[in-house]
Amino acid sequence: MTIDARFVSERGTFHLDVDFELPDQGISAVFGPSGCGKTSLLRAIAGLDRSTGHLRIGEEIWQDEKQFLPTHERALGYVFQEPSLFNHLTVDKNLTYGQSRIPAASRKVSFDDVVELLGLGSLLGRSPATLSGGEQQRVAIARALMTSPRLLLMDEPLASLDYERKLEILPYIDALHRDLEMPVLYVSHDRDEVARLADHLLLMRAGQIVAAGAIGDMLTRVDLPLVQGGEAEAIIEASVSGHDDEFQLTFLDSAAGSFTFTGRGVDVGADVRLRILAKDVSLTLAHQSDTSILNIFPATIDDMIPEGEAQMTVRLLVGEVPILARITRKSADNLGLSPGMKLFAQMKSIALLA
Amino acid sequence: MNDADIVALLVTLKLALVSTIVLLILGTPLAWWLARTQWRFKFILETLVALPLVLPPTVLGFYLLVALSPTGPVGTLTNAIGLGTLAFSFSGLVVGSVIYSMPFVVQPLQDAFRNIGARPLEVAATLRASPIDRFYSVVLPLAMPGFITAAVLGFAHTLGEFGVVLMIGGNIPGETQVVSIAIYDHVEMLEYSRAHWLAGGLLMLSFVMLALVYRQRGFRVSS
Numbered sequence: 001m002t003i004d005a006r007f008v009s010e011r012g013t014f015h016l017d018v019d020f021e022l023p024d025q026g027i028s029a030v031f032g033p034s035g036c037g038k039t040s041l042l043r044a045i046a047g048l049d050r051s052t053g054h055l056r057i058g059e060e061i062w063q064d065e066k067q068f069l070p071t072h073e074r075a076l077g078y079v080f081q082e083p084s085l086f087n088h089l090t091v092d093k094n095l096t097y098g099q100s101r102i103p104a105a106s107r108k109v110s111f112d113d114v115v116e117l118l119g120l121g122s123l124l125g126r127s128p129a130t131l132s133g134g135e136q137q138r139v140a141i142a143r144a145l146m147t148s149p150r151l152l153l154m155d156e157p158l159a160s161l162d163y164e165r166k167l168e169i170l171p172y173i174d175a176l177h178r179d180l181e182m183p184v185l186y187v188s189h190d191r192d193e194v195a196r197l198a199d200h201l202l203l204m205r206a207g208q209i210v211a212a213g214a215i216g217d218m219l220t221r222v223d224l225p226l227v228q229g230g231e232a233e234a235i236i237e238a239s240v241s242g243h244d245d246e247f248q249l250t251f252l253d254s255a256a257g258s259f260t261f262t263g264r265g266v267d268v269g270a271d272v273r274l275r276i277l278a279k280d281v282s283l284t285l286a287h288q289s290d291t292s293i294l295n296i297f298p299a300t301i302d303d304m305i306p307e308g309e310a311q312m313t314v315r316l317l318v319g320e321v322p323i324l325a326r327i328t329r330k331s332a333d334n335l336g337l338s339p340g341m342k343l344f345a346q347m348k349s350i351a352l353l354a
Numbered sequence: 355m356n357d358a359d360i361v362a363l364l365v366t367l368k369l370a371l372v373s374t375i376v377l378l379i380l381g382t383p384l385a386w387w388l389a390r391t392q393w394r395f396k397f398i399l400e401t402l403v404a405l406p407l408v409l410p411p412t413v414l415g416f417y418l419l420v421a422l423s424p425t426g427p428v429g430t431l432t433n434a435i436g437l438g439t440l441a442f443s444f445s446g447l448v449v450g451s452v453i454y455s456m457p458f459v460v461q462p463l464q465d466a467f468r469n470i471g472a473r474p475l476e477v478a479a480t481l482r483a484s485p486i487d488r489f490y491s492v493v494l495p496l497a498m499p500g501f502i503t504a505a506v507l508g509f510a511h512t513l514g515e516f517g518v519v520l521m522i523g524g525n526i527p528g529e530t531q532v533v534s535i536a537i538y539d540h541v542e543m544l545e546y547s548r549a550h551w552l553a554g555g556l557l558m559l560s561f562v563m564l565a566l567v568y569r570q571r572g573f574r575v576s577s
Binding site for chain 1: 473474476477478479480481482483484485487491492495496
């Protein structure tokens with residue numbers, strides 16, 4: 001089952017011209033600079049703006065040459081950038097507005113589950129105007145979920161919130177990801193959000209999709225702008241395999257091998273996401289045993305690209321898992337680095353994302 | 355107040371009520387369209403709706419009289435389809451009042467619809483509400499203050515109508531004689547006490563209704 005879309009539309013001087021397929025599960029982030037057409041893409045999918053092309057969600061056709069389902073006949077949930085709650089209805093009436101409009105047989109997401117998932121128990125009788133921005137956005141997410149959508153569209157749901165409120169909502173979106181088997185299309189221009197939440201990434205620029213793929217691959221593709229700058233990073237899925245009580249360490253299993261993380265706090269068995277910044281990875285030709293660095297992995301150079309005048313970004317494969325190293329051009333020259341070379345990657349620090 | 359005055363008052367209230375209902379039925383879709391359309395010539399329609407605000411009622415009444423008379427364009431049509439002549443009838447007064455009070459209904463509704471914006475309707479559409487459902491479940495409740503303002507202003511403004519009625523309604527007791535005309539008659543015949551009763555009643559009624567509108571607006575601002 002996949003989501004298959006093709007849209008062409010023109011609005012003033014802006015052209016949207018996209019053609020893509022998405023997996024029918026997980027969070028797919030639509031990432032790109034402001035004005036690149038992320039919102040236009042979501043609005044086209046929702047049928048809020050007319051465009052030519054087609055849209056198939058698994059077996060269902062929402063749009064093709066012959067038909068165009070209006071928005072209210074598309075089984076989608078849409079979370080707008082601003083909460084946009086109905087101010088004439090209380091929170092619980094906001095939540096049931098959509099649910100009461102779908103057939104009883106289609107109600108797979110229960111009211112109680114959603115209220116629990118998004119922590120809304122104490123807000124149900126309140127008027128939206130009395131809620132904080134973060135609370136309002138949680139209600140808006142819950143309201144969209146209550147229609148048991150085939151596809152959830154989220155348009156920068158955290159962009160209108162301050163940092164504190166973002167931290168308040170992110171765990172709920174993580175939970176939604178784990179607990180509901182519902183594909184999510186998540187628009188963002190915030191790289192940290194994407195690194196934390198996305199399984200799949202659509203990179204947009206000027207109304208077109210530049211590239212699409214799994215998040216781990218996309219972040220480390222040297223032909224994409226994501227590997228440029230100080231934020232260049234690799235994302236690795238891992239699970240907690242054990243702890244060292246004496247030294248207060250956490251051990252993490254991943255496809256790349258076993259990582260050691262400084263500190264504790266995550267239970268054994270929990271799934272986590274590791275972020276390794278390119279600038280925290282150094283390279284040695286021989287395995288160093290007399291070093292303070294704990295995370296050292298054998299790796300193969302996959303590709304290299306110059307970064308500015310003085311630096312080089314190296315794409316490495318640890319097993320099958322891609323990571324990035326940012327080194328000086330002089331070091332690359334001294335070590336005689338070239339694609340296919342085997343060496344060792346030393347990671348000075350790794351971060352856990354949720 | 356004698357019986358003739360009470361009849362005039364009843365005719366006035368009936369005229370205001372019927373006109374307000376017709377105005378809401380016609381004004382709602384018109385205001386909705388004006389609030390949403392991107393049509394570049396919509397200002398022409400807005401100007402037409404607003405004209406009664408600045409036009410002397412006798413001008414409007416004069417053209418209506420010409421149009422509604424048995425040989426006029428509207429009169430010919432109403433005669434042909436068996437409705438008879440509308441001039442000097444209650445129905446004719448309703449037609450005149452609707453045109454005369456149109457801006458007082460359309461403008462508050464148009465403002466209310468514009469203030470709601472497109473977003474709540476888009477949200478409702480993504481929550482499976484059909485267009486008609488969206489109107490009743492979102493637009494109507496959110497625009498309710500606008501509807502109340504429109505209804506009260508339309509009603510109150512029709513109550514105070516004089517020039518148009520004089521031109522197209524004449525002064526037929528029980529049919530087209532409204533309070534404002536009755537007052538004029540009383541003053542002409544120097545029946546000041548009877549004029550006082552009617553004028554005072556109209557003043558009170560208008561004050562109370564406008565006070566209701568402004569009280570509601572005050573609430574809206576403070577909430």
